[in-house]
Amino acid sequence: MSVYKHSYRAYSGRVTPLWSRVLVLARYGLAEAWxxxxxxxxxxxxxxxFLVFLFxxxxxxxxxxxxxxxxxxxxxxxxxGPAFFLKVLQSQCWIALVLTAWIAPRLITFDLADxxxxxxxxxxxxxxxxxxxxxxxxxxxxxxVTWIPGLLLFIYQSYTSPAPWVGKNLHIAVGIxxxxxxxxxxxxxxxxxxxxxxxxxxxxxxxxxxxVFVPAGVGxxxxxxxxxxxxxxxxxxxxxxxxxxxxxxxxxxxxxxxxPTTAIVxxxxxxxxxxxxxxxxRIRAREVVRG
Amino acid sequence: xxxxxxxGLTVRLGGRTVLDGLIxxxxxxxxxxxxxxGAGKSTLINTLLGFHSPAQGTARVFxxxxxxxxxxxxxxxxxxxxxxxxxxxxxxxxxxxYMAELSGLPPSEALERAHEALFYVGLGEVRYRKVESYxxxxxQLVKLAQALAHGPSLLILDEPTNGLDxxxxxxxxxxxxxxxxxxxxxxxxxxxxxxxxxxxCDEVLILKNGRIAALSxxxxxxxxxxxxxELETIGATDQFSNSIRNLGAECASFPGGRIKLVMPDNIAVxxxxxxxxxxxxxxxxxxxxxxxxxxxxxxxxxxxxxxxHNPEAQPAHVSL
Numbered sequence: 001m002s003v004y005k006h007s008y009r010a011y012s013g014r015v016t017p018l019w020s021r022v023l024v025l026a027r028y029g030l031a032e033a034w035x036x037x038x039x040x041x042x043x044x045x046x047x048x049x050f051l052v053f054l055f056x057x058x059x060x061x062x063x064x065x066x067x068x069x070x071x072x073x074x075x076x077x078x079x080x081g082p083a084f085f086l087k088v089l090q091s092q093c094w095i096a097l098v099l100t101a102w103i104a105p106r107l108i109t110f111d112l113a114d115x116x117x118x119x120x121x122x123x124x125x126x127x128x129x130x131x132x133x134x135x136x137x138x139x140x141x142x143x144x145v146t147w148i149p150g151l152l153l154f155i156y157q158s159y160t161s162p163a164p165w166v167g168k169n170l171h172i173a174v175g176i177x178x179x180x181x182x183x184x185x186x187x188x189x190x191x192x193x194x195x196x197x198x199x200x201x202x203x204x205x206x207x208x209x210x211x212v213f214v215p216a217g218v219g220x221x222x223x224x225x226x227x228x229x230x231x232x233x234x235x236x237x238x239x240x241x242x243x244x245x246x247x248x249x250x251x252x253x254x255x256x257x258x259x260p261t262t263a264i265v266x267x268x269x270x271x272x273x274x275x276x277x278x279x280x281x282r283i284r285a286r287e288v289v290r291g
Numbered sequence: 292x293x294x295x296x297x298x299g300l301t302v303r304l305g306g307r308t309v310l311d312g313l314i315x316x317x318x319x320x321x322x323x324x325x326x327x328x329g330a331g332k333s334t335l336i337n338t339l340l341g342f343h344s345p346a347q348g349t350a351r352v353f354x355x356x357x358x359x360x361x362x363x364x365x366x367x368x369x370x371x372x373x374x375x376x377x378x379x380x381x382x383x384x385x386x387x388x389y390m391a392e393l394s395g396l397p398p399s400e401a402l403e404r405a406h407e408a409l410f411y412v413g414l415g416e417v418r419y420r421k422v423e424s425y426x427x428x429x430x431q432l433v434k435l436a437q438a439l440a441h442g443p444s445l446l447i448l449d450e451p452t453n454g455l456d457x458x459x460x461x462x463x464x465x466x467x468x469x470x471x472x473x474x475x476x477x478x479x480x481x482x483x484x485x486x487x488x489x490x491x492c493d494e495v496l497i498l499k500n501g502r503i504a505a506l507s508x509x510x511x512x513x514x515x516x517x518x519x520x521e522l523e524t525i526g527a528t529d530q531f532s533n534s535i536r537n538l539g540a541e542c543a544s545f546p547g548g549r550i551k552l553v554m555p556d557n558i559a560v561x562x563x564x565x566x567x568x569x570x571x572x573x574x575x576x577x578x579x580x581x582x583x584x585x586x587x588x589x590x591x592x593x594x595x596x597x598x599x600h601n602p603e604a605q606p607a608h609v610s611l
Contacts, residue, residue: 008411010402010475011442015395018362024392114379114423119437122340122370123393124362288337 010039021125025133026140032110033103033141042102046095047048053088053153056080061160071271080157081163085172088150089244093183096142097212103141107134113199117286127283131276132194138188147180175247183240186268193275196282212236232259239264293318294445294477295339299348302331302338309334311501312348317479319494319508321471324481324505325588332481333373336447339479340370353444366395369438373450373481375430379423383409386422394441401440408436412466428459433468439476446470448480452487459527459531460487467491489584497591505591514588520579522550522563526572534566550577 033039059065060078068077111117121130121217154173158166191208198204219234232238245252245265302310310331326331337343338350341361350357352364378386384405391401391408409418415537417425417527422433433453438446450465452460468491470476482488488495490508497505522530525548532544535552542552554560558579567574 006437008470008476009442011396013400014397015366016392016397018366018395021393021395024389028389110378115374115376117376118372118374119370119376119390119434120393121342122365122368122372123390124395125393126366127360175490209343284580288333288342291588 001051006052013091018124020137021123022129022133025130026136029107029134029137030040030140032080032106033137036106038102039099039141042095042099043145046099046149048154049088049091049095050149054156055082056084057153057157057160061157064092080155080161081169082172082175082248085150085154085176086241086244086248086250088153089146089179089248090241092146092149093180093237093240096146097121097185097187097209097277099142100138100187100191101205101208104138104188105198105201107137108192108195109199109201112286113131115286117283118288121283121287127280127287131279134192135188138153138191139184142184142188143180146184150176150180172248175244175249179240179244179247182243182268186272189272189275189279193282196279198209229259230263233263233267239267243268294322294353295479296351296354297348298336298351299337300345300350301509302343302344302346303346304334308346309501310338313350313498313503313504314348315418315496315503317494317496317506319477319492320474321467321480321492321494322510323479323488323492323495323584324479325483325485325488325495326504326514327592329500331501332498333449334501336370336449336479336481339447340365340368364427367444369441369443369446369476371431371434371438371446371448371451373453377422379421379429381422383414383421383422383425383436384418385434386433387440390437391440393442396441402439404442405436408440408591409433411437411439413462425455427458428462429457431459431463432466435463437547439470443475443476445479448478450482451480452482452484464490485584485588492543495587497588499592505587507587509584511589520552520554520560520577521561522552522574522578523576524548524550524567524572527568527570528572531567531570531572535563538562538566 034093056078057080059069060080066078077087111120117130121127125133151173154176190211194207194211195204198207216235216237219231221229221231221235223229239259242252242259246261296318297315297317298311300310300313301308305516313335324335326332333344335350338345338351339357341358341364344358353367355364357364363464378389381389384402387408391404392398396404406415406418409415412435414425414429414436415434417429417447422427422430425433431453435451438448448467452463455463458529463511464487467478469481471478471491478491480488480492492494493510494508495505496503528544528548528550532542532550535542540552540556540558544550563577564574566572585590
C-alpha cells in the first residue's frame with residue numbers, strides 16, 4: 001500500500017515474536033489507563049501520604065527534631081520500624097484499590113461495550129494472553145503506588161539511619177514487597193474480573209468497591225451472630241492487615257481476632273481462582289461473533 | 292494444497308451438530324460462502340480461526356491445522372467480522388495500528404501501514420477521528436483496513452456489505468475486487484447477498500443445515516454455459532436449424548420459431564447471422580443464457596437431500 005498511490009502492497013517486513021504480543025496489549029492498556037486526567041489526579045493524591053511518610057522519616061533521623069519530640073511528644077512517635085511501614089503499606093494499598101476501581105473498567109469495559117473481543121482475539125493472541133496483557137497494564141499501574149513507593153521509603157530510611165538499621169530490618173523490605181505484590185495481584189484480578197461482567201464503566205467502579213466492603217459487612221454479621229472469628233475471612237481489609245503485620249513483623253493491632261495465616265492465604269488463593277474463572281467464562285463467551 | 296481443506300469437518304456446539312462432515316478443497320482466489328441462516332457459515336469461519344475445535348475431522352488453512360496451529364493461521368489471516376467490532380474511543384489510525392501490532396508488525400511499521408490501509412479503503416481524511424463517530428459504512432471500512440494492515444495471506448470478510456447504502460456497497464465491492472486483482476491475498480467472503488458473491492468471487496461454497504450443498508467454481512460454471520443460446524426466428528426455421536447442426540452445434544427447434552442451441556467454441560454468433568441472411572431468416576431475439584449464481588444456489592437448495600430427522604443431528608441456528 002502507498003498513501004499517495006492508494007494501491008495495496010503485501011507486507012514483507014520483520015514480524016515480532018508471538019510472545020511479545022501480550023506486551024502490545026499491556027502497552028495499549030497502560031496508555032488507555034493513563035490517558036485519563038482522573039488517573040493522573042488519583043496518582044497525584046497517592047503522592048501525598050508518600051510525602052508525609054518521607055517527611056516523617058526525615059524527622060525521625062534529624063537529631064533536633066528527635067530531641068524536640070522526645071521532650072514534648074509521645075514516646076516512639078518518630079520511630080521508623082515495622083509499625084511505621086505497616087501504615088505506609090495500608091495507606092498506599094487502599095489508594096491502589098481506588099485506582100483499580102477507576103482503571104480496571106477502562107481496560108476491559110471499553111472492549112466489551114464495543115464488542116471488540118472477536119476482532120482482538122482473531123489476531124494471534126489467546127484468551128490467556130489477552131487477560132495477561134490487561135493484567136500487566138493494571139499491575140504496573142498499581143505498582144507505582146504500592147510497592148515502589150514503599151521500597152523507596154525503605155531505601156531512604158536505610159540511607160538516613162545508622163548502618164545497623166538495614167541489617168536488622170531487611171525483612172521489612174521483603175514484607176513490603178511481598179505484601180504489596182499480593183494485594184496488587186489480588187485487586188488487579190478482582191478489578192478485571194468484575195469489569196468483564198459489567199458493560200457500564202461507572203457501575204463497574206461501584207461494584208469493585210462493593211466487592212470489597214459488602215462481604216466485609218456480611219462477614220461481620222456472621223461473626224457477630226455465630227460468635228466466631230471465621231466470618232472475618234470475608235473481610236478483606238482485616239485479612240490483609242493481619243497478613244501485612246505478619247510479613248512486616250509488626251505488633252498485632254487486632255490481637256483479639258487473630259486468623260491463621262494458612263486460612264488467609266487459602267481464602268486469597270481461592271478468591272484469585274474465582275476471579276480467573278469469571279474472566280475466562282466471560283471472555284470465552286464474547287470471543288466469537290454471535291448473531 | 293488448497294487455501295482451505297475440509298476433511299470430514301464436524302463441529303458440535305452445545306451438543307448440537309452445527310457442521311456435519313464437510314469435505315472439500317477450496318482453491319479459488321476469492322471464495323464465496325453462501326447459505327441460509329443457520330447453515331453454519333459463522334461456525335465455519337470461527338472454526339477456521341481456531342475458536343471452535345472440531346469434534347471430528349480437520350480443517351486446514353494453507354496446510355495448517357485450524358485448531359492446533361491457530362496462532363500461525365491467525366498470523367496469516369485478516370478477519371473482518373460482520374457485527375460492530377472495534378474500539379470506539381480510539382482514533383481510526385490508532386485502532387488499525389493496534390491491530391497491526393497484535394498481528395506482529397513492529398510499532399513504526401504498524402503505524403505506517405495503518406495510514407496506508409486507511410487511505411487505501413478511503414478513510415484517509417477521517418483517520419484521526421474516533422471510530423465511534425464513524426458512520427456504519429466507515430465502520431465497515433475501518434474493519435476492512437485493520438484486516439488488511441498486516442498484509443494477510445487470507446482475508447475473511449463476514450458480510451462485508453451488511454447495512455451499507457448503495458454507494459458504500461459499490462465502494463466496498465470495488466475495494467474487494469481490487470484486492471482480488473492484486474493477487475497476493477486470497478479471499479473468503481461470507482454473504483447473504485448472491486450479487487456480492489457473484490461480483491467478487493470465482494468459487495462458491497454453499498452450506499445448508501451444516502452440510503455442503505454445493506461447491507463449485509463460478510467461473511467454470513459460467514464458461515460451461517457460455518454458448519447456450521435461445522433464438523426466436525421468423526422464416527424457414529427448420530432449414531435454418533439443419534444448417535446450424537451442419538456447423539456442428541447441438542440444436543433443437545420448437546414451435547413458433549424458437550431454437551435452442553449449444554454452440555461449439557469454433558462457431559461465432561456472427562456465423563448464425565450469416566446463415567440467417569443467406570436463408571432469409573429473421574433473428575428477432577437472441578438470448579445468451581448462462582447459469583447465474585442464483586441458479587446454482589437455488590439448485591443446491593433444491594437438490595440437497597433432506598436433513599437427518601434425528602433431532603440430535605439437527606444443526607444449531609448460528610446466524611450471521
